[in-house]
Amino acid sequence: MLEALRAEGITVRFGGVTAVDHVSLTLKDGEILGLIGPNGAGKTTLFNALTGFVPAGEGRITLYGQDVTRDPPYQRTRAGMGRTFQTERPFEELTVLENVLVPAFLKTKGRHEARALALEMLDQVGLADRAEQPALDLNLARRRRLELAKALAVRPRILFLDEIMAGLNPPALREMIGFVAGLRTQGLAIVMVEHIMQAIIELSDHVIVLASGKMIAEGTPQAVTSDDRVIEAYLGTD
Numbered sequence: 001m002l003e004a005l006r007a008e009g010i011t012v013r014f015g016g017v018t019a020v021d022h023v024s025l026t027l028k029d030g031e032i033l034g035l036i037g038p039n040g041a042g043k044t045t046l047f048n049a050l051t052g053f054v055p056a057g058e059g060r061i062t063l064y065g066q067d068v069t070r071d072p073p074y075q076r077t078r079a080g081m082g083r084t085f086q087t088e089r090p091f092e093e094l095t096v097l098e099n100v101l102v103p104a105f106l107k108t109k110g111r112h113e114a115r116a117l118a119l120e121m122l123d124q125v126g127l128a129d130r131a132e133q134p135a136l137d138l139n140l141a142r143r144r145r146l147e148l149a150k151a152l153a154v155r156p157r158i159l160f161l162d163e164i165m166a167g168l169n170p171p172a173l174r175e176m177i178g179f180v181a182g183l184r185t186q187g188l189a190i191v192m193v194e195h196i197m198q199a200i201i202e203l204s205d206h207v208i209v210l211a212s213g214k215m216i217a218e219g220t221p222q223a224v225t226s227d228d229r230v231i232e233a234y235l236g237t238d
């Protein structure tokens with residue numbers, strides 16, 4: 001399998017706070033990397049450094065062998081990254097379809113092609129029948145699926161998911177786990193920040209645990225969730 005992402009020694013400082021402290025990771029096509037850790041551990045900051053929304057003060061990031069360390073988000077998107085945002089913020093006055101058209105234009109030439117791509121993505125997340133509704137009318141579970149459709153509309157090879165399972169009821173959670181598992185079988189590489197352990201355990205091939213900006217453990221979901229340092233990091237803060 002092709003190496004999708006490599007990050008080496010990623011460090012992000014905010015004034016005196018080292019939010020991410022020399023974190024390294026690699027990810028192959030068709031793999032899911034779970035990123036967990038207590039609040040304030042640096043998960044979102046690492047995620048933002050990888051996707052270009054926060055500059056890495058130190059370290060190097062390559063995407064399919066291409067150095068993207070200094071590239072802004074839109075160039076990383078062109079190079080194959082797609083992402084969701086933790087606080088989903090659809091254009092509420094636009095329809096569901098129009099929301100997906102916005103990113104779809106990035107990888108298509110004309111309106112006709114963008115529309116076809118957007119409809120295909122909506123179909124993939126089970127929102128095709130809602131295409132003409134205002135995004136405002138969607139409930140939480142459907143808003144999350146819309147977020148996923150938007151991320152997929154840039155045709156990413158590597159997908160960054162920021163807590164897309166949070167707050168979902170059990171049936172919606174099962175459904176979302178199913179969607180993500182389906183994306184892996186399509187060959188996408190996925191980085192997932194997630195608090196829902198059920199999702200981490202069922203989906204991740206590899207898990208990285210952050211605490212105070214440092215990687216304190218990594219391995220299979222089973223190995224990290226029974227690691228004393230990990231249990232201590234969670235119990236020690238919450």
Ligand SMILES: Nc1ncnc2c1ncn2[C@@H]1O[C@H](COP(=O)(O)OP(=O)(O)O)[C@@H](O)[C@H]1O
Binds near residue numbers: 037039043045
């Ligand atoms: N924009 C920022 N400016 C200053 N400090 C920040 C900023 N973003 C995050 N931090 C700090 O960096 C640390 C890691 O935060 P964050 O990445 O949000 O953790 P997590 O997502 O794991 O909860 C925290 O101490 C937080 O207060």
Ligand SMILES: [Mg+2]
Binds near residue numbers: 043044045
């Ligand atoms: Mg966070």
